[in-house]
Amino acid sequence: MGQELSCARSSQEHEFFSAVRAGDLEAVESALRRDASLLHQATIYDRLSALHIAAANGRVEVLSMLLRRSVIPDVLNRSKQTPLMLAAMHGKIACVQRLLQAGANILMFDSLHGRTCLHYAAYYGHSDCLQAVLSAAQSTSVADSWGFARFVNIRDGHGATPLHLAVRQRRPNCVHMLLDNGALVCALTGGYGCPGSTPLHLAARGGCLDCVRELLAWGADRLQRDASGRIPYDVALKRNHGACAALLNPSSAEPLVWPSPLKFISELDRDAKALLEAALMEANREREKKILKGTAYSLPSPAHSADGIDDDISEASDTELCCICFDQVCTIEVQGCGHQMCAHCTLALCCHSKPNPATSSLPAPACPFCRSNIARLVVAKTRAEDDGDNGSSKQRRSRRSRNVGEGSSSFKGLSSAMGSFGKMGGRGSGRMADSKDVVDKP
Ligand SMILES: [Zn+2]
Numbered sequence: 001m002g003q004e005l006s007c008a009r010s011s012q013e014h015e016f017f018s019a020v021r022a023g024d025l026e027a028v029e030s031a032l033r034r035d036a037s038l039l040h041q042a043t044i045y046d047r048l049s050a051l052h053i054a055a056a057n058g059r060v061e062v063l064s065m066l067l068r069r070s071v072i073p074d075v076l077n078r079s080k081q082t083p084l085m086l087a088a089m090h091g092k093i094a095c096v097q098r099l100l101q102a103g104a105n106i107l108m109f110d111s112l113h114g115r116t117c118l119h120y121a122a123y124y125g126h127s128d129c130l131q132a133v134l135s136a137a138q139s140t141s142v143a144d145s146w147g148f149a150r151f152v153n154i155r156d157g158h159g160a161t162p163l164h165l166a167v168r169q170r171r172p173n174c175v176h177m178l179l180d181n182g183a184l185v186c187a188l189t190g191g192y193g194c195p196g197s198t199p200l201h202l203a204a205r206g207g208c209l210d211c212v213r214e215l216l217a218w219g220a221d222r223l224q225r226d227a228s229g230r231i232p233y234d235v236a237l238k239r240n241h242g243a244c245a246a247l248l249n250p251s252s253a254e255p256l257v258w259p260s261p262l263k264f265i266s267e268l269d270r271d272a273k274a275l276l277e278a279a280l281m282e283a284n285r286e287r288e289k290k291i292l293k294g295t296a297y298s299l300p301s302p303a304h305s306a307d308g309i310d311d312d313i314s315e316a317s318d319t320e321l322c323c324i325c326f327d328q329v330c331t332i333e334v335q336g337c338g339h340q341m342c343a344h345c346t347l348a349l350c351c352h353s354k355p356n357p358a359t360s361s362l363p364a365p366a367c368p369f370c371r372s373n374i375a376r377l378v379v380a381k382t383r384a385e386d387d388g389d390n391g392s393s394k395q396r397r398s399r400r401s402r403n404v405g406e407g408s409s410s411f412k413g414l415s416s417a418m419g420s421f422g423k424m425g426g427r428g429s430g431r432m433a434d435s436k437d438v439v440d441k442p
């Protein structure tokens with residue numbers, strides 16, 4: 001921002017803006033004591049106010065002082081950008097939070113591309129700022145006047161939603177956060193990029209494998225065509241993004257899709273959600289390995305060492321094996337009846353029916369053991385937590401034997417789901433070995 005500062009009218013102004021940029025609170029205050037009118041000056045060329053400069057440079061003390069001196073938070077520069085937009089652009093989370101506290105308007109549009117602070121956070125990939133703006137949108141009047149869902153899918157001057165920008169810029173964390181907050185996975189762009197592109201087209205164009213994964217797991221349609229009639233697969237091929245193209249190839253196996261239309265899935269608590277999401281990712285990774293096997297592309301090894309962790313768990317709690325797959329540990333419990341299963345089997349149960357984009361509703365699955373309606377899933381209590389209670393292990397054992405007795409007939413419906421689910425994790429307890437051959441049939 002050096003050149004703007006040199007455009008200051010006087011040396012006094014120049015000194016003032018330099019002090020703001022450097023975060024020198026003392027110098028800023030003494031400059032204001034000498035000339036209080038500096039507070040409302042702006043740089044000549046970009047019309048940046050002191051608040052813009054403080055926000056863009058993450059100078060939260062100076063920013064707070066300016067706000068206390070009743071500088072309005074939504075002052076505009078030449079491009080009609082607010083300080084909040086600049087803070088979100090540069091990832092200055094403390095300034096974003098302070099501006100939101102001061103009542104900064106999240107529904108302002110700049111004059112460059114008609115973008116909001118949400119677009120800026122998504123485009124530049126600052127997921128902490130994105131989260132802060134989304135939280136503000138949920139708690140402020142925006143939610144009442146606009147509706148939160150509409151805000152998440154807000155379009156810029158070219159028809160791009162924050163999700164479009166995040167995938168185009170290869171920001172998988174932001175992509176996940178936006179989808180989790182109700183961003184429409186199939187939204188078409190207006191004029192942005194190639195007209196009529198979906199987020200999946202833009203991810204294919206950017207070659208971001210993690211974004212492609214996220215979008216597919218949220219039900220993005222591989223067969224949707226843009227205005228020039230291309231499916232995302234064509235776009236990835238043209239750009240030479242081979243691994244993306246392999247996953248986008250309509251003839252390769254379909255990924256598991258997060259069952260977001262299910263009410264109890266949208267109401268999961270954090271821990272249960274994390275377990276199910278991890279199971280989904282693991283299942284889809286297995287699928288990817290099969291798709292990419294024999295191609296020139298290999299996947300980067302995952303950051304987490306899932307195998308080591310799983311081994312620990314299965315050794316530690318041998319008696320808590322899931323009664324459906326007899327392979328994994330029970331981690332999820334159906335509230336009410338108390339029946340337990342592993343995260344993989346829970347997910348297979350919920351993903352059994354593919355969501356219909358037209359109705360956006362899924363038939364809710366029943367508990368595979370007692371056929372009661374599932375109203376809520378929680379994390380299963382582990383043995384360690386039960387240690388204080390002497391009767392509990394006995395109780396659990398009796399419940400388990402009841403599970404097997406009652407449930408056997410209900411397993412039939414689930415076994416077909418397990419077939420499409422694949423042999424999760426690849427750990428072989430021969431029980432599910434038969435399903436191996438039916439997996440990945442196109
Ligand atoms: Zn299981």
Ligand SMILES: [Zn+2]
Binds near residue numbers: 339
């Ligand atoms: Zn049950």
